[in-house]
Amino acid sequence: MSIFLEKRAQSSRLLSALAPLLAIILALLMGAIIIALSGTNPWEAYREMFVGAFGSGYALSETMVKTIPLILCSLGVGIAFRATLWNIGAEGQLYMGAFAAGGIALAFPQGQGWWLIPLMVLASLVGGALWGLIPGLLKAKLNVNEIITSLLLNYVAILWFQYWIYGPWKDPLGYGFPYTAPFGEGAWLPTLAGTRIHLGLAFAVLAALFLYFLLKSTRVGYEIRIIGENPQAARYAGMNIPGAILLVFAISGGLAGLAGMGEISGVIHRLQPAISPGFGYTAIIIAWLARFNPWLTIAVSFLFGGLLVGGYSLRAFGLSDSLVLILQGLILFLLLGGDILTRYRLRWKGGRA
Template sequence: MTRTVVRPQWVGELGRSFVTFSAALVIGALVMVATGRDAWGAYRTLFAVAFLGAQNLADTLLAATPLIFTGLATAVAFRAGVFNIGVEGALYLGAFAAAWIGFTLTGLPAGLLIPLAFLAAGLAGALFMLIPGALRAYLRVDEIVTTIMLNYVAISFTSYLVNYPYAVPGLANAMSPKIALAAQLPRLLPPSQLNLALIVVLLLVPLVHWLLSRTTLGYELRALGSNPIFARWSGVPVPAVILQVMLLSGFIGGLAGAGQVLGVNYRFVDNFSPGYGFDGITIALLGRNTALGSLIAAVLLGALRSGGATLELFVDIPKDLILILEATIIFFVTAEFVLTFPRRRHAGVH
């Protein structure tokens, strides 16, 4: 009699992501060897500067913090088969909302100011998603197109805000006034800038996991994501679920912006994001649209980002290595995405 080991499905899923990540490392190594560099040495150093020592680890987690947020924001939407590309826009609006609370309600104590800033950021992100969410839910307007386009609207709007009504005179670059000291998130491992935002997002991970696996909405959105026709016929209120998913995704995206403003920059800086919202897509796909998977994927990407910046200081490895690794990961995850998701998407959403 053969014994079969029963494993949850996500173990196999994450296993595939592990293969993807390893493949990226192999390709990166090949490129380095081909250009006459010491691949093994580069990876050892990368590992050391990303994980060894409290400060290095703190910097990796600091780089990972916004990515965990945007990964979660994207994962909840993708899990429902809703392709929200607008997390970047939600992040910008959330960042500005948090900054506004931070530099306006300066008299409040930290215990009130910080939760309020996060809440405002989440609401700003959710409100932003109301537009493409409702269009998708009730009028079946393709959310990929609307969210991509609305990103520009959101980013330009925040740019307008810090260039005109909230411009700080005397500074060459556009940025908002500085937030109150009470709004600045405490650091966890000084001198690293790693801050309370990590704790916030680490609390969010089990919350999202619980929501996806243990709630009615979670069941409905998973049903919608895996088989829209079945979901519809089994009584899932499809438009309501889509709208809720978009709002939730926007809310988490907004929190990501708040984390950067309250924890790192202490201001809203025009065009501050290097694409955290878009990175969320890579992370969600690499993390198989699960909360835990997104956490792991974000930390790996954060290690590349943080380690990559330090790597240049120690060895003659250009930051292009990091780009090669990231590009390879993106290539593999999108290849798989392209091969599987459109099939589900066109399996009769309507």
């Protein structure tokens, strides 16, 4: 008796639509086992998480605050995935965007001009894009595996960011705490009355619109789709593949950088050693769940924003909010496993005949 995988002639449509849903449900079930093992009623814990994330106006607004960087990072990661480029470096690109925008904000502490925010936006886009272009260039010119380079550059970016906060940019009035001075109010993104939801939300929606339009209606978007589906056909059609790779990494990194700008300018209002609970990594899962579709990305980001915010409620049970990370990991794991089952079918071969 043996089990083996057999390729399906056509991937099952029903299964590929259901796979993300099943992955989430199964991950929640497995998470429930872990919660139960630590002596808490899983049902109550999940209910508390749900209430914490979506149960009140305040909860919803907080979830939305987390959703903003998730959308931007996921869109960036998603456009790269569309071109079968695996940008695992959104986290680092986010930090580099925040670094560039933060540098501008600190340079103009009294800055009150209308130009300050646009300049910060631009700086964050450029900062993230340049950081994304490092693995992009290596991939395009030397065919270096972008998964490794983009991932490892995350650590470089975060340490670089922290160097400036512990060193040259440390607030002299900060009693030795590792913070920069607070930004002048001219460098704050406006927020929706009474909440912390900032203008970054508009950036995120605009970015989704932009990507949708890029893929559907532009020549380079068409090239990205062809390259992602079949690079050989792209080469045969005479497309400039290295050029498209560079562009995709620049867009991908730029969007992550913009997410970083939103965090420091819209939420934190200064630089501190950690500005992201792993938005760039969560984005990988979101992009995969949303099948790289810009609109689905917004919806899935909202769910994951809720997961992050809801996770804080677990502390009331004496549970660590790292359970959220476990759930995220389980979802991705099950999702990838589910993808295999949409393309292959399990077959059993009978015993010795």
